[in-house]
Amino acid sequence: MSVRVFVPGDSTACALGADQVAAALVEQARSRGLYIDLVRNGSRGLFWLEPLIEVETAAGRVAYGPVSVADVAELFDRDLLAGGEHPLALGPTEQIPYLQQQTRVNFARAGVIDPLSIADYRRTGGFAGLDRALALSGQQIVDAIKTSGLRGRGGAAFPAGIKWQTVLDTAADQKYIVCNADEGDSGTFADRLLLEADPLQLVEGMTIAGLAVGATRGYIYVRSEYPRAFAVLRAAIALAREDGYLGPDVCGSGRAFELEARLGAGAYICGEETSLLESLEGRRGLVRAKPPLPAIQGLFGKPTVINNVLTLASVAAILARGADWYRALGCGRSLGTLPMQLAGNIRRGGVVELPFGMSLRALIEDFGGGTASGRPVRAVQVGGPLGAYLSADELDLPLDYEAFAAKRAMLGHGGVVVFDDSVDMAEQARFAMEFCVAESCGKCTPCRIGSVRGVEVIDRIRAGTQRADNLLLLKELCDTMEYGSLCAMGGLTPMPVRSAVEKFPEDFGA
Amino acid sequence: MDADTVDSRVAGVLDRLRHLPGALLPILHEIQHELGHVPAAAVPAIAAALNLSRAEVHGVISFYHHFRTAPAGEHVVQLCRAEACQAVGARALEAHVKQRLGVEFGATTADGKVTLEPVYCLGNCACGPSVQVDDQLHARVSPQSFDNLLARLGVTS
Numbered sequence: 257m258s259v260r261v262f263v264p265g266d267s268t269a270c271a272l273g274a275d276q277v278a279a280a281l282v283e284q285a286r287s288r289g290l291y292i293d294l295v296r297n298g299s300r301g302l303f304w305l306e307p308l309i310e311v312e313t314a315a316g317r318v319a320y321g322p323v324s325v326a327d328v329a330e331l332f333d334r335d336l337l338a339g340g341e342h343p344l345a346l347g348p349t350e351q352i353p354y355l356q357q358q359t360r361v362n363f364a365r366a367g368v369i370d371p372l373s374i375a376d377y378r379r380t381g382g383f384a385g386l387d388r389a390l391a392l393s394g395q396q397i398v399d400a401i402k403t404s405g406l407r408g409r410g411g412a413a414f415p416a417g418i419k420w421q422t423v424l425d426t427a428a429d430q431k432y433i434v435c436n437a438d439e440g441d442s443g444t445f446a447d448r449l450l451l452e453a454d455p456l457q458l459v460e461g462m463t464i465a466g467l468a469v470g471a472t473r474g475y476i477y478v479r480s481e482y483p484r485a486f487a488v489l490r491a492a493i494a495l496a497r498e499d500g501y502l503g504p505d506v507c508g509s510g511r512a513f514e515l516e517a518r519l520g521a522g523a524y525i526c527g528e529e530t531s532l533l534e535s536l537e538g539r540r541g542l543v544r545a546k547p548p549l550p551a552i553q554g555l556f557g558k559p560t561v562i563n564n565v566l567t568l569a570s571v572a573a574i575l576a577r578g579a580d581w582y583r584a585l586g587c588g589r590s591l592g593t594l595p596m597q598l599a600g601n602i603r604r605g606g607v608v609e610l611p612f613g614m615s616l617r618a619l620i621e622d623f624g625g626g627t628a629s630g631r632p633v634r635a636v637q638v639g640g641p642l643g644a645y646l647s648a649d650e651l652d653l654p655l656d657y658e659a660f661a662a663k664r665a666m667l668g669h670g671g672v673v674v675f676d677d678s679v680d681m682a683e684q685a686r687f688a689m690e691f692c693v694a695e696s697c698g699k700c701t702p703c704r705i706g707s708v709r710g711v712e713v714i715d716r717i718r719a720g721t722q723r724a725d726n727l728l729l730l731k732e733l734c735d736t737m738e739y740g741s742l743c744a745m746g747g748l749t750p751m752p753v754r755s756a757v758e759k760f761p762e763d764f765g766a
Numbered sequence: 767m768d769a770d771t772v773d774s775r776v777a778g779v780l781d782r783l784r785h786l787p788g789a790l791l792p793i794l795h796e797i798q799h800e801l802g803h804v805p806a807a808a809v810p811a812i813a814a815a816l817n818l819s820r821a822e823v824h825g826v827i828s829f830y831h832h833f834r835t836a837p838a839g840e841h842v843v844q845l846c847r848a849e850a851c852q853a854v855g856a857r858a859l860e861a862h863v864k865q866r867l868g869v870e871f872g873a874t875t876a877d878g879k880v881t882l883e884p885v886y887c888l889g890n891c892a893c894g895p896s897v898q899v900d901d902q903l904h905a906r907v908s909p910q911s912f913d914n915l916l917a918r919l920g921v922t923s
């Protein structure tokens with residue numbers, strides 16, 4: 257009898273040696289005359305435990321981690337295939353506190369299933385949302401999304417249902433669904449994990465979106481830095497097409513939906529929706545002025561729903577389990593769950609999906625276990641490279657869009673990058689400007705030139721040259737960038753810069 | 767690779783992909799995948815196939831960091847410079863890597879073995895510093911483990 261053993265095929269797990277561990281497991285089993293059925297699942301998102309292997313026992317799946325090749329022989333010596341005791345044993349996977357204390361909606365299947373098994377996906381509730389959607393009118397689907405309170409998870413948090421309504425209401429011979437999988441923010445990897453661990457959820461969500469607004473074609477724009485995610489997604493799309501979930505006749509409904517994954521080319525700005533559309537059309541990723549909104553004139557000038565990976569994936573669960581179930585999670589106007597990503601100098605980094613409302617401190621301390629270095633937390637950047645730096649005494653902030661906005665910070669795509677007390681915040685502020693120099697599309701002068709001047713001004717402040725004058729100049733430059741840029745690149749680069757200057761003046765020579 | 771081979775490979779890619787809506791990026795990716803870079807000599811054919819000007823094609827190639835117009839070294843080392851990796855020592859690693867290879871970002875070592883490139887996030891932010899060598903991602907890279915990586919690539923300088 258063969259025992260199922262799971263070894264993640266996820267990027268981070270493989271960067272930590274999962275492929276070699278998988279090979280060693282197969283080799284050890286063979287040399288001992290044992291049979292294993294190796295499954296390359298996605299990751300559970302408990303990255304500090306990777307490579308985390310699981311064995312399916314009579315009592316359910318049990319986990320071991322982090323496992324290195326050197327541990328494999330000893331694991332077999334201790335009866336790995338029966339869930340034997342070992343210093344790396346973590347017990348039943350589902351009871352690992354980090355996982356047990358989460359409310360997983362988007363990531364319920366991550367690491368559980370083989371990402372490229374339609375049977376696994378269906379068995380765990382997959383395509384139930386699509387089944388339901390096929391029985392509804394477009395307006396009924398859009399109403400369900402509105403009722404759910406779902407807001408865009410890419411960072412801007414715009415109500416998804418309102419965007420969809422606009423596309424539904426705009427008459428056109430062709431409409432599109434575009435998924436923004438250009439997850440460029442440092443400290444974020446939830447989209448990547450979803451694409452690698454449960455890509456069919458996105459396929460299902462996008463198909464539902466197509467049915468809702470009357471779009472027959474969809475594109476997923478994946479960044480080129482994610483080759484593994486791109487490969488898994490493409491394979492998933494091919495499987496879905498083979499089984500009739502995509503194509504000219506979705507599930508025998510007589511309605512068409514085609515999906516294609518496209519690769520970005522290393523431009524951060526293409527995470528901005530209009531720049532992404534330009535790129536998909538085959539041009540430089542220059543941002544477009546809005547209006548016209550993409551919902552009215554989007555891809556190839558046609559009405560387009562453009563949403564983030566997690567937004568579109570959430571749609572599958574909302575249709576399957578109901579809008580009221582979804583909106584009962586969360587708080588205030590931030591409804592549902594938000595997958596937060598613990599990154600940087602953190603002991604237990606990974607994906608933590610929770611209803612909105614938990615405090616940032618609980619996330620960093622209870623889930624994350626504090627810094628990896630063991631030194632005190634000094635600064636936390638939430639929401640990617642354009643997000644504000646928070647100081648250690650601001651961590652009681654609840655994870656809620658409005659609460660963050662009130663503090664002149666943003667939740668963004670849910671990335672949390674922790675820094676210990678060795679960080680130089682003037683260096684971080686300088687980097688924010690430097691990043692904008694590298695990644696500005698160049699359309700708006702305040703962003704293109706302002707960021708270059710920003711680096712120079714911060715260098716002068718750090719050198720102590722006319723400090724007061726240069727601080728004032730930096731403040732005015734930030735205002736110019738904020739008010740004079742079309743998109744969030746130039747408009748929000750001031751956010752990390754200002755927050756660093758205001759909250760950590762001692763690093764700027766005060 | 768001689769000019770005729772380049773021309774025929776480019777023509778093959780154009781035949782396969784020119785019909786796609788917004789075909790330029792998929793075409794450039796495929797050419798770079800086949801030839802290792804997008805040679806300037808390919809630009810006129812691409813422009814003609816898509817009814818674009820050569821300037822438009824050049825503009826797209828030069829906009830995106832991913833596309834290169836000259837061959838890279840035998841191996842491409844991409845070092846993450848973004849915040850999550852900075853928080854766990856990426857700046858020190860960057861200094862070490864540049865010193866060890868003797869090149870700045872965007873340059874190739876004199877022996878043609880390694881091209882060093884900056885990258886802004888590889889999505890491995892819980893286990894940085896991150897380095898990608900060719901298509902293989904490496905996590906928690908220290909100066910020591912970077913040297914080991916180089917040794918495995920046969921880079922001894």
